[in-house]
Amino acid sequence: MLLDYGSGLLAFALGVIVGAMIRDVGWFRVIEKNWLFTVSITDWEEVERIAKKAQLASQFNRPMTRRSIEALCRDPSRTSSRARCIAQA
Numbered sequence: 001m002l003l004d005y006g007s008g009l010l011a012f013a014l015g016v017i018v019g020a021m022i023r024d025v026g027w028f029r030v031i032e033k034n035w036l037f038t039v040s041i042t043d044w045e046e047v048e049r050i051a052k053k054a055q056l057a058s059q060f061n062r063p064m065t066r067r068s069i070e071a072l073c074r075d076p077s078r079t080s081s082r083a084r085c086i087a088q089a
Helices: 002-041 043-056 065-072 080-089
Strands: none
Touching: none
16 A cells, blocks of 8 residues: 555656756747747847846845936945946946
């Protein structure tokens, strides 16, 4: 009885793993099919600017919004070189 339960559980686990792999392969095929179009419409300079801003904001351990960056830059007593760098990003 215990052996039957274990083999059923093993079959279920293998089915979940195989199903997930099939789903992922299908997803990769769709991404590959649409990749040329995605590359042609993406503004890569804007992507790099947003990524740089997010990377620098993560160093503060808090999200930096455009409003908070502008507030830091308007107040000369609180503006650090890091805040200027973020504002330029």
